[in-house]
Amino acid sequence: MPADNDRHLRNRQMLFLLVAPSAAAALLITLVPVLLLVRMSLSSVSRFGRVGDYVGLRNFTRLATDPLLPDIALRTVIWTGSVVAGTLLIALPTALVLNRRFFGHGLAQFLVLAPWAISVTSMSVVWRRVLSDEAGLLNRLAMASGLIERPIIWLGSIPASFGFEIMVAILVSVPFSTVILLAGLSSIPTDLSEAARLDGAGARARLRFVTLPLLRPFICVVLIFNVAYVTNSFPIIWILTQGGPANGTDILVTYLYKLAFTLGRLDEAAALSIVMLCVLGALTVLMLRMLERPAYA
Template sequence: MTPARKPWLLIAPSLALALFIISYPVFHMAYQSLHEISRFGVVRGFAGLGNFTGVFVDPVFHATLLRTLIWTLAVVGGSLLISMPLALILNQDFHGRSLARTIIMLPWAVSLTMTAIVWRWAFNDEFGMVNLSLQALGMIDKPVQWLASAALAFPAEILVGIMVSMPFTVTLLLGGLSSVPQDIYEAARMEGATAWQQFRLLTVPSLRPFINMAVVLNVIYVFNSFPIIWVMTQGGPSNSTHILVTYLYELGFRLGRPGQAAAISLIMLAILLAFTWLYVRMQPKEEAA
């Protein structure tokens, strides 16, 4: 046996187990998507691409797909934009830094479902914290029905999504900042570089691997995020806040169409694989430029 093959032999058992764990649900979903299945899981017959056709002709699916892209871009982009200055501040040496870092990380320790329940109460139009605070500040005259309005419910959920994504992103960026040598900043200051030039020419290039990791992991996490949307509005009002993961749940468990739900699962998998492949392919070009 050649030396190059020995590492593969050592990891073969765990690799085979991982492939089985990952591939079995995918093959099961593919099987369900190609068959007509009752709400009780009974296979009635081969449907071919009928489930995919039913999904693509559904106008709710098209609106949900667009909304999912908006949800993912807004939450991932917003959390990254807010987390970057927070990470820079928390990386500085000041009194109470450990306490500030703990406060930033605390939401990460709370269940996402419990966080969504708290924010659903906060946005309640009668006794919610948001309305009471805005009325006390004189910003609104009467309570606003945040989660009952199609124009307000989805932006409110995006804000909650950004807040729950910030602890992970800040932690990742703090890890990157701690690995940046301080000598380069001292040399830049001696050369007369401004704070903005140091951030643009030193900090951002040094953090690029960590930013890339934050983008990829957050996209996968946010794209499949179920609790926030479902707990706060369950896709309502009038399907105006559904994203793909909540819509497939409703199709499979409420409307009794598990075949179409399986088809949407495969579509989501294809979208994530395509995004990851494109993003990884773009990175060498950016680094070379």
């Protein structure tokens, strides 16, 4: 017994020595920017980045009285909820199909997962060209097929442009989510589904009572990553509309950029960053608590 205890102690010490440097580096990389943001959010900052006097919560008070912020915050919630829900609704059945063996299975996996290798910025630039006013591919195809007589300004109205941005964000998010869900499906023992089938359970019953409960941890992982990623997704909206027209498609991250680098209100931008960090942190903790619950709870 003493020998076993000594061995376990040495193993823990070795593990600590291996993990400690990377943990310290990660803590340094994340903690220092957060501390600098906190300092900026509690100080007056010039448009050139010079940190001045301590002002307390004045920057947060200014944010609370910003007339644009309530609509932008609501739009961010709509943006995040629509993209995350749409991604899951497409990625889950896609993963279920790709988890089966059929003719062309490898090609189908490649076509679904290949866009993951393309950067979000590149995808946004392509869609900007597709949706451009006269020379855009969508207008040219619609006119060539006789569906429209003159070019349509697809990104000229708030509902249309915001809808296209949500669509592009869903298409960009589906490959990564599909990979995570495929990994989850591959980890489910086939014996469970086969036993349920022998007991008379149909395909829907097996999906509802066997597959989905066991897949729930992976679904939670998809939700956690996508909520954090989509909320901070800058390139799609910025490249397609730059938050326009008239701030009508701005979300918090694009408005934060405008506050900092267009309006020169760096202190308020830092305060908004802290608010977003706290909200995302709270959502992540909530979803992690959901992840800890048993699959059949």
